[in-house]
Amino acid sequence: MKKINDTVTVSASEANETAIKALCNLGLSMSDATEVSEILVTADLMGIRTHGIKRVTSYGERVSVGGINTTPNITVEHLTPTISRINGDNAMGPLLGTKALNASIDIAKEYGTGISFVNGSNHFGPIMPYAFSAAEQGFVSFICSNATTTIAPTGGKAARHGNNPLGFGIPSPDGNHVLLDMALSMVARAKIREARDIGQKIPDTWATDANGLPTTDPTAALDGMLQAVGGHKGYGLALIVDLLCGLLSNASYLTHVKAWDKQPDLPQNLGHFFFILDAKVLGSTEWLSRRMTDFAEILHNTPAADPRQPVILPGERELKNYRHQKSNGLIYDEELYSSVFRLAENC
Template identity: 50%
Template sequence: MSRETIAEPALRSLVLRALEAGGMRPADAALAAGVLVVAEAAGLTTHGISRVAQYLGRVAVGGIDARAELAVERVMPALAMVDGRNGVGPLVGMRALQAALDGARDCGIGAAFARGSNHFGPILPYALAAAEQGFASIIASNATTTIAPWGGRDTRLGNNPLGLGMPFPGGEPVVLDMALSVAARAKIRDLAARGEPLPEGWATDSAGQPTLDARAALAGFLLPVGGHKGYGLAVMVDLLAGLLSGASYLTRVRAWDKTPEVAQDLGHVFIAIDATKLADRATLAARMADFTGILHATPPADPARPVLLPGQREIATLKRQRTEGVSVDAADLARLRALAGA
């Protein structure tokens, strides 16, 4: 796979221009571009700039409204409902995050529930943005069905990403961003495209039998992380992010890759906690330093692989690539330049 290195500001400019060329307003495009570029620079390439072409392809066939007028309603001082009106997912996500942060600034804790959305990228960029402003967060979304209920042999649940973030004044935030399948479907698509086998335990074929064949897995379903426990988490995320938000849920969610012209109506939930209301900056910094220090001091089973915290590798990659340039797939960059008219 050929790769190119591009400075982060230049990459952000390309994404912004591509989204604007696809119909988004400049301010809206800037919010969405921020999510995708952070994802790419953090090494989350399956949810980075490659998604621009996917999103705009759906815009072109009427599946996403690039100029959607989102509606944000503060139903209580700390509670907001966001109607994405079938807008671009990362835009809906950022507007919902902002609504949750506004509630937390006023009340110490805030929540925003979004409906009428689409694929909103990975959770890390949202949780990182919240942490950098001093907020802990809990973020989740439902997704296209790819997981069978535990004991079942047909898909009814999405891999429903779940994330949590914790601020660390003067240090690196701790961010967990996980799908509730053992592996994301995008990773299986990448392996299938390269003709490579799957690791054991990732997925089954259409008959519900474990498979190492990536193409067979795309016709089957993903396995939940932690077996029945992952299934339970996927159910609860869909209840919060999908059902409670007023969005579609379970098999009511439409698959973007099968019916790209149809609105997905995904739901998201953002909960933000103003950490400054619980401890002053110096106290929180000292406690976080102690907490992370205990974990980092754990003797590693493999001396070449020290103990890391959730998100540590991705945040380190993000910092490095912001300085040295972002390594991107050459084909993804070529598509992006074409969409941007560059």
Template identity: 55%
Template sequence: MNTRTNDKVLVPQDQLTALGIAAFQNLGLAPNAAADVVKILVLADLFGLSTHGLSRIESYGSRIQVGGINANANITVDKPAAGLRLVDGDNGIGPLVGMHALRAAMEAAQDCGIGMAFARQSNHFGPISPYGLIAAEAGFASIIGSNATTTIAPWGGTDARVGNSPIAFAVPNPAGRHFLLDMAMSVVARAKIRNALKAGSEIPDTWATDASGRPTTNPKEALDGFLLPIGGHKGYGLALMVDLFAGLLSNAAYLTHVKSWVDAPDEPQNLGHFFILIDTRKLGSVQWLTERMTDFAAILHDSPPADPARPVIQPGEIELNNLARQKSEGIAIDADVLRLLQQYANQAAGVQPSA
């Protein structure tokens, strides 16, 4: 049963999953491929990351329809060394390429204790924290990253040459809450700047620059300019390192070689990802890791909060709280997204849904 709250609809996880799989199958994906994609996107929605959840069917679907994404990608995995995997995504839909790379890195880590997968010829693969959770549930600590379309100027520069490339870290707690840190390289998302423009309010001058590279408090100038990286020049350096691993070393596109899916939706992006996994079972027993991870979290939680209404938490707790609540109550999905999913799921395969 679906429940409506304002412009959101609460849908049980199993129903939303089935609807998403049917929608992606009608976009041309094989059943197993559609299930992989929906697994990541539904986890994003469960975490409360709705901008990176099943709402992505709008951009993914339109790009498939115009040939920018290959719905029938033949994804291959090469093994150049015992702990290394090279994944060619064949311009497949990003979460599908991501799941292939995750499984490849898991296999390598099981064999060697630590494994790494480089993926190329991919597209936007959703948020990283769902991959981190899947890895953590299987006993793996992880470092995962992806490059992205350029929206950040080089430090001191005046044009967009660096991607807002995300990186994430996860460490499992076998009997508790996993540590999950997922972050992009900009101080804020462009959506927050757009919201400030709609509200007619200024923004902090640490969020973005204007088109000339000067910090600005004007949201219109910021949207015409560039996002600022976290930590100033340090965030800039970190963004470059993510792109070196995800793009350059994976033999994918990097920096300005990455195509914009907005400006060129019918062209392959050739995004790259990297997955570094550590099999924690090779380090010690489940009890050993549980005790240390529980103590780690307790040290943080026991810090007296500056604001009593906001106790200290460790990264991932908000997302895992959202996941537990929405598994029980249903996933809050935007009504327009639900309608689009239903249109794709109920149409004849390969037909563009009406606006």
């Protein structure tokens, strides 16, 4: 660990070790803590800091009041040879996300495609680390989750559905995978909390206040609702995600989902959906490499409206961050890292 002013620089392995120890101290087994940490540290490496190891402390707050089960009895039902359902027993979200990813990949290795529905879960971090892991192993992925209700349906003035994230991963044999991770609001709620914490205003297109009026005040926005991306189109996508992840997964959906920040002691019963496809069934590695390279070159060669901002592919920035920070270390706010480190001290 290297301190500079109010920051610390740590290697990926140090961050991972600290997160694992903190999670163990919360009550997880070493193997479960390792799986959770892998998702959160990968998020940090990619620059998705709102969903990285800072989440350990918020997960810990829910554990302390009984809102998350650290010793769950997770069961996997094989509904058909290609479809599984994972009953999470209120486990930590990234643990269930990792188990669903691995289960789907194992199925896809044998049958070409694998699907997992998950219930009894909690916040499972960002989607991109899962899509990245799948792509590194040569698998296409579509992954989504439902979430706490924060957005009003089109035409309504009360929140009824969540800022439900969805993501895709398309593997490229050269490692330059296409990775899309997006929520269905203009921004993630975590970004509004971050703006509040540092005393910044937000654009009035991000959220509304409790009366449904656009606001630049992050505190008012957190008491109000997020604005859906694309209006009615974002609303429609959010409902499809909730149908897959909530209703069909036998998890909670719409207003049945408990808010982790308002009712931290209650199980959320979130649901997730994982669809995995083995790219090898479509063609050889050489075939995929040639086509992915050509695809990327066409886009990269697009004349840029602003030469300082060339055209890039989804996930390109995050992969660049990942490789740079993997080699050079992660820079954390000292207070943030110390809060996780303190949780790790007694493990």
